[in-house]
Amino acid sequence: MVQHSIDWQAIEKQYYVQCFGRAPITIVKGEGTKVWDDTGREYLDFVAGIAVNALGHSNPQIADAIATQARTLVQTSSLYYTTPQLEVAQQLIDNSDMDRIFFTNSGGESTETAVKAARKHGKTSLDDAFEVITTDRSFHGRTLAMTAATGTPAYQDPFRPMPEGFRQVSFNDIDAMSDAISSKTCAIMIEPVQAEGGIYPATLDYLQQLRKLCDQNNLLLIFDEVQTGIGRLGHFLGYQHFGVQPDIIALAKGLGGGVPIGATLFKEHASTLQPGDHGNTFGGNPLACAAAKVVVETILQPGFLQSVSKKSDLLIDGLEKLKQTGQIVDVRGLGLLVGFELSSPDLADKVVNSCRDDGLILVKVSASTIRMVPPLTVEASEIEAAIGIVSSALH
Numbered sequence: 001m002v003q004h005s006i007d008w009q010a011i012e013k014q015y016y017v018q019c020f021g022r023a024p025i026t027i028v029k030g031e032g033t034k035v036w037d038d039t040g041r042e043y044l045d046f047v048a049g050i051a052v053n054a055l056g057h058s059n060p061q062i063a064d065a066i067a068t069q070a071r072t073l074v075q076t077s078s079l080y081y082t083t084p085q086l087e088v089a090q091q092l093i094d095n096s097d098m099d100r101i102f103f104t105n106s107g108g109e110s111t112e113t114a115v116k117a118a119r120k121h122g123k124t125s126l127d128d129a130f131e132v133i134t135t136d137r138s139f140h141g142r143t144l145a146m147t148a149a150t151g152t153p154a155y156q157d158p159f160r161p162m163p164e165g166f167r168q169v170s171f172n173d174i175d176a177m178s179d180a181i182s183s184k185t186c187a188i189m190i191e192p193v194q195a196e197g198g199i200y201p202a203t204l205d206y207l208q209q210l211r212k213l214c215d216q217n218n219l220l221l222i223f224d225e226v227q228t229g230i231g232r233l234g235h236f237l238g239y240q241h242f243g244v245q246p247d248i249i250a251l252a253k254g255l256g257g258g259v260p261i262g263a264t265l266f267k268e269h270a271s272t273l274q275p276g277d278h279g280n281t282f283g284g285n286p287l288a289c290a291a292a293k294v295v296v297e298t299i300l301q302p303g304f305l306q307s308v309s310k311k312s313d314l315l316i317d318g319l320e321k322l323k324q325t326g327q328i329v330d331v332r333g334l335g336l337l338v339g340f341e342l343s344s345p346d347l348a349d350k351v352v353n354s355c356r357d358d359g360l361i362l363v364k365v366s367a368s369t370i371r372m373v374p375p376l377t378v379e380a381s382e383i384e385a386a387i388g389i390v391s392s393a394l395h
């Protein structure tokens with residue numbers, strides 16, 4: 001590969017909206033868990049498109065499926081029936097406890113769809129109730145409504161006033177949730193593991209109590225599984241780890257293995273959207289669904305999800321051992337959605353930079369927590385190598 005023949009970082013500075021803090025590398029190629037920059041440097045990628053590349057980079061089956069589909073049919077809109085869409089719809093519904101699906105193009109669109117369905121439930125069954133209760137530190141997307149749903153004031157402040165109809169309470173606190181429910185409430189939306197907020201799993205008891213609260217008050221329980229779904233927790237969908245069934249599930253990220261696609265899944269009673277209520281142009285297009293079909297089929301192959309759980313143990317054990325350095329103060333997560341908290345925010349930046357210099361890409365999720373979300377196909381030896389690099393950064 002050519003040594004920096006073009007200064008892409010300068011081009012980004014000049015042309016791109018300056019709303020991202022990017023790491024100073026230009027990635028040009030990926031294969032499995034590895035990526036390469038434009039100088040030819042190789043990195044282990046434990047960011048994986050932010051928990052997206054479920055089957056690794058440049059997966060040959062996904063590449064073949066996309067290429068074949070691109071030569072056959074790319075887009076028709078939802079005005080017509082298309083087969084890749086309906087095949088993936090069947091796969092997702094038949095392997096979950098849900099009854100209906102709507103395809104989207106991103107996580108934010110999936111959660112927004114969930115909230116619209118919940119508001120319709122409020123309108124038709126709860127005397128116009130419209131409020132959705134979410135939690136502090138949650139993340140549900142960047143559309144204006146999902147910014148209002150997200151429990152991080154810093155994301156809301158530049159855009160106030162926020163759309164009404166959302167309020168936040170503290171996470172894993174059932175009394176706070178119970179106190180917040182009023183005649184205005186139509187739904188509760190929760191991440192089974194808070195991801196962007198710092199990798200905080202919900203307790204089983206909390207989720208069970210939420211289910212009860214929703215049942216008692218005729219509210220819909222929405223699980224935002226944009227990050228926890230599609231094998232990430234060692235189960236096909238994250239709720240299956242806890243055994244608590246939501247009424248609506250929002251998915252995206254891993255579903256297309258890197259190709260943009262999301263979905264919102266509904267129990268029949270929560271499937272409130274009627275003709276004219278909702279729609280999109282690209283949702284569930286044949287190209288994205290061809291990729292999603294490969295992802296879902298692969299994840300459901302015998303042994304795949306068990307291997308995710310085994311690799312999770314290896315990763316979590318390795319990080320736990322690094323607590324001996326005194327610099328890691330907590331290790332949190334489930335499956336291959338794992339975070340380690342450092343003793344100070346300065347240290348977190350230092351560790352991310354030092355790991356990158358040593359060939360491992362990581363990203364922070366909060367001031368002092370670094371997340372590890374490798375492809376689900378990561379190899380045990382790659383996890384060991386990554387732990388070794390983190391260890392060197394701490395010594």
Ligand SMILES: Cc1ncc(COP(=O)(O)O)c(C=O)c1O
Binds near residue numbers: 109142225253
């Ligand atoms: C739990 C959760 N919900 C929603 C979103 C938004 O997804 P997208 O960026 O695809 O809109 C994210 C993205 O990180 C997420 O983690």
